[in-house]
Amino acid sequence: MKLVANEDLDWLRDPENRVYFYLYTAYLEARKGGKRKTFDEHKFEVNEFENLLLLMKAIMFKEYRPLRGTAHVIFNPVLREIFAAAFRDRVVHHFIYMIIYDWWDRHFIYDSYSCREGKGTELGIKRLQHHIRSVSATGKQVYVVKMDIQGFFMSLDRRKLYKQALWGLDLQFEGHKGLTYHIVKFCLCQVVMDDPVKGVRRKGWPENWKKMPDTKSLFKQLPGIGIVIGNLTSQLLSNIFLDMLDRYIKFVLGYKHYGRYVDDFYIVVTKEELPKVLADVENIRRFLRRIGLRLHPKKFSVQPAKNGVPFLGAVVYANVIHPGKRLKANARKAFYKYAHGAHNEVSLVSYVGYLKHMKHYKCLCEICESVGLPREYWKNFEKLGEVEC
Numbered sequence: 001m002k003l004v005a006n007e008d009l010d011w012l013r014d015p016e017n018r019v020y021f022y023l024y025t026a027y028l029e030a031r032k033g034g035k036r037k038t039f040d041e042h043k044f045e046v047n048e049f050e051n052l053l054l055l056m057k058a059i060m061f062k063e064y065r066p067l068r069g070t071a072h073v074i075f076n077p078v079l080r081e082i083f084a085a086a087f088r089d090r091v092v093h094h095f096i097y098m099i100i101y102d103w104w105d106r107h108f109i110y111d112s113y114s115c116r117e118g119k120g121t122e123l124g125i126k127r128l129q130h131h132i133r134s135v136s137a138t139g140k141q142v143y144v145v146k147m148d149i150q151g152f153f154m155s156l157d158r159r160k161l162y163k164q165a166l167w168g169l170d171l172q173f174e175g176h177k178g179l180t181y182h183i184v185k186f187c188l189c190q191v192v193m194d195d196p197v198k199g200v201r202r203k204g205w206p207e208n209w210k211k212m213p214d215t216k217s218l219f220k221q222l223p224g225i226g227i228v229i230g231n232l233t234s235q236l237l238s239n240i241f242l243d244m245l246d247r248y249i250k251f252v253l254g255y256k257h258y259g260r261y262v263d264d265f266y267i268v269v270t271k272e273e274l275p276k277v278l279a280d281v282e283n284i285r286r287f288l289r290r291i292g293l294r295l296h297p298k299k300f301s302v303q304p305a306k307n308g309v310p311f312l313g314a315v316v317y318a319n320v321i322h323p324g325k326r327l328k329a330n331a332r333k334a335f336y337k338y339a340h341g342a343h344n345e346v347s348l349v350s351y352v353g354y355l356k357h358m359k360h361y362k363c364l365c366e367i368c369e370s371v372g373l374p375r376e377y378w379k380n381f382e383k384l385g386e387v388e389c
Contacts, residue, residue: 112259113259122354165188195223255267255277
């Protein structure tokens with residue numbers, strides 16, 4: 001939700017009214033996406049105006065501190081721990097997001113795809129194909145160099161992250177650092193510098209937690225290192241921190257055909273440019289080391305584009321996009337559960353809609369047959385998606 005552009009309305013001139021307006025708008029956003037079904041949200045909603053007023057006072061008097069949340073383990077798409085913040089804190093996350101997102105979104109490079117309005121995995125896949133086509137137009141053999149950051153969220157230095165976020169806030173409010181600036185600065189400090197492990201309630205079987213690798217768990221990190229996966233602010237802050245990497249690769253190293261989705265990034269070059277990229281990998285490794293991160297040693301690849309490049313659940317070629325193995329496996333699992341009465345049609349509409357942007361017909365027909373449904377049964381969910389739109 002966009003904030004009003006004009007803050008000269010009479011009732012918004014009062015600082016407390018303005019902050020309350022921002023918090024109420026953030027509260028409405030935090031209720032979306034199924035949050036109204038949670039007990040935590042219901043408790044807040046019963047006395048929403050009083051609770052928002054208390055939250056506003058806590059922030060303005062700099063008494064606000066994040067509450068203790070819960071943590072659980074998920075297995076799909078990969079083994080990962082998720083921290084769930086209290087609803088009151090999610091309101092603060094939306095408050096921060098609404099105020100700083102637009103400035104940072106204009107500052108980010110175009111080929112940063114994750115958690116940005118109007119972008120995402122679909123655009124990321126299409127942009128990789130665009131870069132492959134652009135380099136192919138030279139008539140030379142095309143290669144894609146892919147890299148990944150090891151344990152990205154678990155490795156972030158919270159002090160460096162706060163410094164980078166504050167750098168942007170200073171530029172955004174340059175020349176008019178009033179109440180809004182100081183409140184957002186305070187909230188950023190509380191959210192970024194909070195130790196999410198302290199006092200958290202773990203959910204799930206102990207055996208599941210034992211399976212968690214050290215590089216994927218906040219409980220195994222040094223003090224001051226790592227941010228939670230799952231918070232709205234974490235998604236934005238990850239882009240804020242890696243904006244330094246984006247600009248280093250594009251403008252210092254000079255690679256035009258570059259893109260990134262969270263911690264997964266690529267460079268597209270001709271065969272003749274490949275030796276330079278491989279030499280610059282060491283420069284990228286040193287740059288990441290300076291900001292406290294490191295390349296994943298097992299997720300580095302150099303691939304001829306003509307063989308297809310796996311990226312964001314798809315296999316990308318210059319002229320066609322195929323579904324990847326994991327995407328097909330997940331879609332098959334969803335269709336199987338639906339065929340056996342353990343799944344509703346909502347997720348199937350989503351899968352069919354996503355796969356339609358790829359070479360999908362044969363894939364979806366084979367999936368339907370494999371779970372005992374008629375070969376073209378998936379077209380029913382295609383029509384449902386059109387109705388919903």
